[in-house]
Amino acid sequence: MKKLVVGNWKLHGSRAFNAELIQGLLAADLAATAPRADVAVCPPFVYLGEVVSALSGSAIGVGSQDVSAQAQGAFTGEVAAPMVRELGARYAIVGHSERRSYHGETDQVVADKAKAALAAGLIPIVCVGETLAERESGSTEAVVGRQLKAVIDLLGAQLVDIVVAYEPVWAIGTGKTASPEQAQAVHAFLRAQLVSAQAAAAGVPLLYGGSVKPDNAAQLFAQADINGGLIGGAALKAADFVAIARAA
Ligand code: 13P
Numbered sequence: 272m273k274k275l276v277v278g279n280w281k282l283h284g285s286r287a288f289n290a291e292l293i294q295g296l297l298a299a300d301l302a303a304t305a306p307r308a309d310v311a312v313c314p315p316f317v318y319l320g321e322v323v324s325a326l327s328g329s330a331i332g333v334g335s336q337d338v339s340a341q342a343q344g345a346f347t348g349e350v351a352a353p354m355v356r357e358l359g360a361r362y363a364i365v366g367h368s369e370r371r372s373y374h375g376e377t378d379q380v381v382a383d384k385a386k387a388a389l390a391a392g393l394i395p396i397v398c399v400g401e402t403l404a405e406r407e408s409g410s411t412e413a414v415v416g417r418q419l420k421a422v423i424d425l426l427g428a429q430l431v432d433i434v435v436a437y438e439p440v441w442a443i444g445t446g447k448t449a450s451p452e453q454a455q456a457v458h459a460f461l462r463a464q465l466v467s468a469q470a471a472a473a474g475v476p477l478l479y480g481g482s483v484k485p486d487n488a489a490q491l492f493a494q495a496d497i498n499g500g501l502i503g504g505a506a507l508k509a510a511d512f513v514a515i516a517r518a519a
Pocket of ligand 1: 279367438442443444445446480481482483501502503504505
């Protein structure tokens with residue numbers, strides 16, 4: 272399976288910062304130097320159109336960091352999936368742990384967002400992951416299994432069109448990466464759950480996210496069920512993000 276490396280810029284950027292970062296990414300000619308990876312970046316909503324324009328003609332795709340579960344209506348402050356698609360984005364991250372914890376997004380809301388993204392022609396990148404307390408109490412599989420099940424139950428046959436990202440909350444922005452073996456074990460569990468729901472979901476890319484850096488990316492990406500990465504902090508430095516894409 273071709274690897275997928277996605278940069279989640281989170282709440283970072285400005286026109287000047289984005290221009291410099293994109294210049295660094297374009298200069299790396301990833302289509303030629305990282306031919307085994309599809310690459311995308313997810314800037315804040317307000318920059319989506321500009322970033323799509325700046326990357327047009329390159330091999331780098333664009334995604335949003337979230338999307339509304341609603342297609343339109345009286346939902347002040349929301350951004351709908353058809354709007355994101357219209358601006359030229361290909362992906363939408365849904366259910367990031369920061370959305371789940373700071374914005375109270377439930378498993379059902381996340382599933383609804385994944386469905387809304389698919390309906391608009393976007394590829395949802397559905398994030399799942401356990402907290403440190405959940406891992407230490409031995410409930411990692413129960414937690415990620417429950418998070419994924421909501422999506423499986425709602426999407427039915429469309430399950431084959433999503434991407435899943437395993438992001439252990441304790442590894443995000445902490446510098447603590449899951450070991451390749453820890454990550455692989457959860458990825459294998461997620462793969463089995465997908466396949467038992469839909470045999471064709473064996474082809475769903477499973478990304479790992481959480482303190483992926485140039486020096487640990489290759490080992491993570493070498494695991495059987497790790498098909499790429501969702502990169503936070505290191506996606507804000509062109510040289511680091513390029514190195515990670517090349518590690519794929
Ligand atoms: P870091 O790579 O900064 O740990 O962030 C991971 C993440 O949350 C990507 O969505």
